Amino acid sequence: MPTVNYVSFDGQSTQLELAEGMTIMQGAVMNGVEGIEGECSGSCACATCHCYVDDAWLAKLPEMSENEDEMLDDTASERKPNSRLSCQIKASAELDGIVIHMPEEQE
Amino acid sequence: MTGVVIVGGGHAGYQCADSLRRAGYDGEITLVDGEGHLPYQRPPLSKSHLLNDTGEEALLFRTQSYYDDHNIGLKLGHRITAIHRADKQVELDNSETLGYDKLVLATGAKLRQLDLPGAALNGVGYIKSLDDIRYIQSHLNQTEDAVIIGGGFIALEFASTAAKLGKKVTVLVRGQRILANAVTPELSQYMLDIHHQHGVDIRFGAEVDHIADDGNGNVEAVRLKDGTLLPAQLVLAGIGVTADTELAVEAKLLCHDGVVVDAQCRTNDPDIFAAGDSARYNNPFTGREIRLESVQNAVDQAKVIAQVIAGQDAGYHSVPWFWSDQYDIKLQMVGVHEGYTHFYQRGSQEDDKFSLFFFRDDRLIAIHTVNRPADHMAGRKLITAGVSPTQEQIEDVNFKLNSLVKK
Numbered sequence: 064m065p066t067v068n069y070v071s072f073d074g075q076s077t078q079l080e081l082a083e084g085m086t087i088m089q090g091a092v093m094n095g096v097e098g099i100e101g102e103c104s105g106s107c108a109c110a111t112c113h114c115y116v117d118d119a120w121l122a123k124l125p126e127m128s129e130n131e132d133e134m135l136d137d138t139a140s141e142r143k144p145n146s147r148l149s150c151q152i153k154a155s156a157e158l159d160g161i162v163i164h165m166p167e168e169q170e
Numbered sequence: 171m172t173g174v175v176i177v178g179g180g181h182a183g184y185q186c187a188d189s190l191r192r193a194g195y196d197g198e199i200t201l202v203d204g205e206g207h208l209p210y211q212r213p214p215l216s217k218s219h220l221l222n223d224t225g226e227e228a229l230l231f232r233t234q235s236y237y238d239d240h241n242i243g244l245k246l247g248h249r250i251t252a253i254h255r256a257d258k259q260v261e262l263d264n265s266e267t268l269g270y271d272k273l274v275l276a277t278g279a280k281l282r283q284l285d286l287p288g289a290a291l292n293g294v295g296y297i298k299s300l301d302d303i304r305y306i307q308s309h310l311n312q313t314e315d316a317v318i319i320g321g322g323f324i325a326l327e328f329a330s331t332a333a334k335l336g337k338k339v340t341v342l343v344r345g346q347r348i349l350a351n352a353v354t355p356e357l358s359q360y361m362l363d364i365h366h367q368h369g370v371d372i373r374f375g376a377e378v379d380h381i382a383d384d385g386n387g388n389v390e391a392v393r394l395k396d397g398t399l400l401p402a403q404l405v406l407a408g409i410g411v412t413a414d415t416e417l418a419v420e421a422k423l424l425c426h427d428g429v430v431v432d433a434q435c436r437t438n439d440p441d442i443f444a445a446g447d448s449a450r451y452n453n454p455f456t457g458r459e460i461r462l463e464s465v466q467n468a469v470d471q472a473k474v475i476a477q478v479i480a481g482q483d484a485g486y487h488s489v490p491w492f493w494s495d496q497y498d499i500k501l502q503m504v505g506v507h508e509g510y511t512h513f514y515q516r517g518s519q520e521d522d523k524f525s526l527f528f529f530r531d532d533r534l535i536a537i538h539t540v541n542r543p544a545d546h547m548a549g550r551k552l553i554t555a556g557v558s559p560t561q562e563q564i565e566d567v568n569f570k571l572n573s574l575v576k577k
Contacts (some may be wrong), residue, residue, distance in 0.1 A: 084224045093227075095236040106210045106218075107503060108493040110547060128339030130500060130543050137572060158215060 065159040069096045072167050083156070086147035087163055088112040098165030105150035107131055109117060111169040112149040113138040117162035121145055140166030172269045173198025175260055177250050177417065178276035179209035182446030182468035184231045186274050189476030191240045199242045200268060202260075206247030207300055208234060213465055215303045216327040216408075217495045220310070221334060226300065246250040253272040253421035272441050272479050275418055275429055276472065279411035279447040279463060284319065288381025293389030294405045297324055300368045309404045313337055317392045317402040319378060321348040323494050325408030326365070328498040332406075333368045338401050339538060341365070341394070342376035343560060352492070354507065357526065357538055360519055364499055380403055413448040413507055415483070426450070428461040433485040434478045435471050443478070445471035454487055455535070456506050489553045491546070498522075505536030505553045514564045519541055525549075527564050534558040 064080040067090055071077075081090040091099040091112075100111035107130050116124060124147065127135075131148050138146065149163065174190060176183045179201055187201050203209065210229040211359075214222075214457045222228065230318045236349035237244055245262070252261040259267045281296050283289065290441040295306045316332045318325050321343035332339045341348075347358040365372055370446075377395040381402075384390035392400045413428040424430045428450025435451070470488040477484035491504040499522065511527035517524035525539040525546075534557070537549035548571035552559065555575050563569045 082224070082227070084222075089224075089228055093230055093233050093236070095232060095239065103465065103493065104213045106213070106493060106495060106500075107201060108543065108546075110543075117200065130541065133542065133544035134547065136544050 064135065065154040065156055065161075067158075068160065068162045069098070069155055070162060070164045071098050072165050081127075081154035083154055085154050087161070089150070091149065091163075098169070099149055100169045101150055102170075103150075105137045107134060107144065107148060107151060110138050110148065113166050113169060114141060114147055114149040115143055115145045115164040115166065116147050116152075117164065118145060119129065120158060120161045124159055127151070129165045138166070139168045139170050172258075172271045173200065174272045174274060175268050175270040176201045176274040176276060177260070178278055178279050178446070179203030179205070179207075179244075179246070180276060180446060181465050182211060182278070182472045183274070183276035184209040184474035185315070185469045186276060186445060186476050188231075188239075188240075189473045189478060191242070193476050193480035193482060195465065195476065195480040197271065201242060201396055202245040202268075204246055204247065204249035204263075205299060205301070207244070208232070208237075208244070210300060212298065215300070216297045216324045216331065219303060220307060220331050229300065242270065245450075246557065250417060253417055253442070255421055255442070256333075258441065270441070272443065274475055275442065275444040276446050276468070276473075277414040277417060277444075277448045280414045281411060282407075282410045284380055284407045285382075286380055288383060288389070289407075290325070291381055291383055291389045291405075292387050293403055294381060294407065297328060297405055299409070306340055306404070306406065310335065313404040313485075315340070315401045316404045316406065317342065317400050318408060319392075320405045320408035320410070321345065321350065321372075321436075322408055322410060323349070325406070326361070326496055327494060328406050328408060329365060329370050330368070332404075333365075333370050334497070337404075338371075339369075340371045340377060340402075342394070343372060343374050346374050346377065348372065351543065353501075354513070354526065354528075355537055357501075357540075360540065361499070361501070362495065364497060368497055374483065411463065413445065413450070415448055418444065418448075430459070431471075433487070435475045435486055436478070443475045445475055450474065451486065453490070453506070453513045455489060456508065460506075462490055464490065464492050465493070486493060489550055491550060498541075500541050500543065502539045502543060503536065504549040505534075507536035507538070510535060513563050516545060516564050517567055527559070532558060545571065548575070549577040 069077045088101040103109035228567045316337045379395045381389040415425045418429040429444035453460045454479045474486045494501040507528040528536040
């Protein structure tokens with residue numbers, strides 16, 4: 064199973080193995096990793112699962128939809144070039160080892 | 171045992187348990203839910219769940235270990251049968267009793283059931299619980315024709331799902347337009363066109379006479395009162411819900427179409443709170459008592475209750491918002507549009523990206539968006555802050571609406 068590394072705003076790291084197809088948001092929320100909310104159940108409708116993807120992995124991510132792009136303009140924490148909504152990224156062999164940084168706040 | 175007892179493991183119940191711990195509450199927490207599943211999310215059931223390959227685990231709010239680690243007791247598969255307010259105890263269906271300091275009613279809603287001949291046939295289903303969707307799933311393979319009764323969100327979301335799965339879908343609507351309680355006629359018409367584009371047959375003024383049997387107890391067809399016979403191997407009824415207030419009524423808490431709560435989500439018993447679909451509250455945006463069936467309402471009320479129980483200052487004043495996914499359309503609504511005097515449009519319907527901004531006189535009261543999530547997010551802030559953009563600002567898609575309320 065692919066591994067995802069979550070790094071909290073204060074630098075604490077949590078490593079999880081997620082089933083393929085599970086989103087980064089679901090993995091965090093289900094396992095109680097704080098810093099990602101996911102209020103809308105992963106429907107790209109609430110912008111509370113904002114994350115910063117470590118630069119090394121950016122190029123491997125699926126392209127951002129227009130909806131996600133627009134939602135990212137309204138996140139609680141600052142949007143950066145590596146900002147994504149973690150409900151739109153699924154764990155996969157290709158993204159095995161991905162590093163996800165949490166923002167300071169989600170709402 | 172004392173502490174907080176939460177009745178119901180939907181969005182409100184789960185959120186309350188989670189938020190109590192986040193707020194630093196260190197007493198006992200027991201969540202009781204009759205369904206026998208770890209608390210899970212319902213919104214995907216009518217939306218993406220049947221299309222995803224991630225399975226049921228993806229519906230869970232949390233894994234079991236989260237509850238263990240946070241010392242949240244779960245009593246799953248047991249219903250609470252009575253509240254004994256004088257003793258501050260609840261009674262379970264196995265006769266066990268639990269004492270409470272504070273009780274949270276997150277009992278949600280009950281399905282409105284079909285009341286017509288054939289309603290109990292194999293192949294007639296609903297969508298509210300995991301068991302409901304398992305039932306539907308078990309009938310999908312042998313289904314070519316699906317008939318959906320109802321014209322609200324659940325009915326239309328399932329119509330979209332079934333059409334995507336290649337089923338021939340007919341939707342029966344009693345009234346004259348879809349989503350009549352939720353959106354204005356313009357948006358109803360737009361969504362109707364979308365369903366037509368996907369080959370879904372929507373019939374208005376349709377009254378079901380009965381559901382016909384194939385002779386072996388299975389659904390074979392739906393017969394309308396005008397004589398029309400529609401073949402069907404699956405019938406989904408999405409005809410709404412009612413507030414589940416049974417326990418509260420029996421406990422003589424103040425109820426009328428919902429458990430009546432104050433701004434702290436407290437019932438008329440100061441030790442009993444209510445949140446979510448079953449709670450009725452005085453909504454500051456409409457100036458009257460309403461009951462909302464939405465994730466936002468469930469989550470935000472539950473958070474308020476957790477803060478109040480943890481001794482913090484909190485009140486429920488959130489602007490209501492909703493969403494629906496049908497095909498590639500993301501429909502989002504913020505505010506309450508009833509009583510609007512006029513509206514302006516941003517974006518174009520031809521591009522399938524537009525928003526309707528509803529005003530009461532000169533005040534923005536609601537925004538309905540189609541595939542324009544940034545308008546929705548900005549709208550939440552605008553309406554919360556009481557800031558109304560001008561017609562020019564709304565119609566200029568390059569104008570950044572959130573610049574009016576940036577922190």
